[in-house]
Amino acid sequence: MYKDTVYSAFNLLMHYPPPSGAGQHPQPQPPLHNKASQPAHSVPQLSPLYEHFSSPHPTPAPADISQKQVHRPLQTPDLSGFYSLTSGSMGQLPHTVSWFTHPSLMLGSGVPGHPAAIPHPAIVPPSGKQELQPYDRSLKTQAESKAEKEAKKPTIKKPLNAFMLYMKEMRAKVIAECTLKESAAINQILGRRWHALSREEQAKYYELARKERQLHMQLYPGWSARDNYGKKKRRSREKHQESNTDPGSPKKCRARFGLNQQTDWCGPCR
DNA sequence: TGTCCTTTGAAGGCG
């Protein structure tokens, strides 16, 4: 609710123009599951880091260039160019999915030049809840909030992968169609639908996810997925492993049958 | 109140 409002505000504030032709003419998508063949995107006026990403000559996968960067302040000086550029890819997707609909893509310190700094939704308190907003905090004393800040170190969430982006977009549709609310059941449906998508359709989400990872790396150069390990309390190892042997999961079943994890649908689990 | 379920993909660690 609040997030949607903020994202809409961002859309209005950023009023990013699509890069020339990007919205109207989706770029040809690379063959899926082949990072090396992903197209190098021409991204002028970006930070050196992103220029490295987009260099047409070396084409490392994002993971290859995730060398630990020197920590920089969270507030990236000026990413407006980046946003206006990368948002161009959004022309390939319904605008319900945009950089601004995903928390980890929000600016850390608010819109540059905007008086009301909006916190980066990728940064959440350890509770995982993001709902406590500035006007709520104003009810507390400064000393209290200061102590709270120090006690609770914020968590930077992982960037969403392609399937997560797809889920985020399609969840509401599935809920409406199937009148389901339970996420586990919805996710099963979404998993099947994901596999039913064409390569071209999936490629849009892979490309979005790739850009999201790049932006995440630029916003949080020193961040590692490992940072969030152990922050969720999980079931005992034994039980977890037991569930991993469950042949009912398409992913696990594909692994068992030696099928391509991303392209081959596991027949027995259909 | 906190964890589990359920999905796919990314990333890190280990042998």
Place this chain on the structure above:
DNA sequence: CGCCTTCAAAGGACA
């Protein structure tokens, strides 16, 4: 290199 584990989202179910 391949395998395993964890975590991203989501919200109902359950302890």
